[in-house]
Amino acid sequence: MNFVTMLEQISSGMLKTILIFFLTLLFSLPLGWIIAFGRMSKNKILSGITGFFISVLRGTPLMLQLVVVFYGPYFLFKWSITNWRFPAIIVGFSINYAAYFAEIYRSGISAIPVGQYEAAHILGYTKIQTFFKIILPQVVRIILPAVTNEVITLVKDTSLAFTLSYMEMFTITKQIASAQTTFMPFAIAGLFYYIFNLLISFIMRRLEKRLNYY
């Protein structure tokens, strides 16, 4: 296999890696808010359930969660899982990352002094207005560095999809490496991951600057 074909193959895997990456963010970022609200709810049952959900998802390996999400439907309910491979990967990544995002959101919300809620109340803001107009803009600014951290981790974690033999970059790299009996593809893949992450940190830095309005 010549160098160009190797690059082509690894790039085709990169596209799938990017697809996993964006779909995971698309679902986990909003889902994280729902979980964070559940976690912070005054309702003991609701906060208990979400607290348990978070502790399981953070307390077990993502690789194991992927295997459970993919094979679970068959072994528990005997459902056919023929077209379930890719959705299972997205579901697995999304719920795992949502749990982490939820805790980041919670830390951001807790960082806002109670006085601001009281002031908003006196000024006649409703609870919803207070949240969206006063709290949320500050929270977003506070949590951005922590979210960047998770997003960068996600780029690298996509490689765990090899457990379910999805043809993302790492799976393809391993296959090329063994067919060609060389370690060269790993160096290329490493470079690809690194460039992808450079791009992400660049975008996030710009975003942080833009939100740094004090």
Add this chain to the structure above:
Amino acid sequence: MKLRKKILCGLLSVGAIASLLTGCGKKDAKTFTVGFDAEYPPYGYMDDNGEYTGFDLELAEEVCKINGWELKKQPIAWDNKDNELNSGSIDCIWNGFTINGREDAYEWSVPYVDNSQVIVVKANSGITKLSDLEGKTVGVQAASAALELLSDEEGQKELADTFKKLQEFADYNTAFVELQADSVDAIAMDIGVAQYQINGRGDEFIILDEHLNAEQYGVGFKLGNTETRDKVNSALKELKKNGKFDELAEKYGLSDMTCLEP
């Protein structure tokens, strides 16, 4: 605001692509999904053009032609092969799959390749026979037939007990690099795969003349799935009769290892 719109736009288009990728799945002819380890040349691997090929996959292709099935090549993680088969995400395991020791665990096709488990060492290691392995570290693929053989009382467990350590690997590429770097002293593996690896890496490695055992390859189906198994069997026999089977064996350098009866 502009940036936010752009991000939203980007996310939406990714979503659209994803629904295209997963949404369609026409079912005309019966699909025959073969599960294989894509890191197992010459039986199943990625060729120079990035397509999956190999002796077993080309054979599966021919079997599908005879039966009018549509072949789907599904690479699997070897550790997960039983989950994949039992959950129905693949129809069979077809990838240099050793029958011996697993007779009752699958519905087996007729055996088609005579295989041996062998030991690969560095040419200059001074190891020339199995008894030299005493006190050495030996690498073996996880969930492989070689590992089963070395842990079986009736197999080569006695020999394995003399090793310093039995080191498990996910794939042979890593194993060979470790052998090269002296972190293991030997690798136990299938002879066909060993030959392919040594061809790709030069004469730095040798296969010990003394083999661990002799065994056979077959196609493994889920227990009870005799219907598909029988169809594959008769197709294999037909391929042997019309010479196609031997042609493929020749192509992959496996001619002196085949054992399929017409």
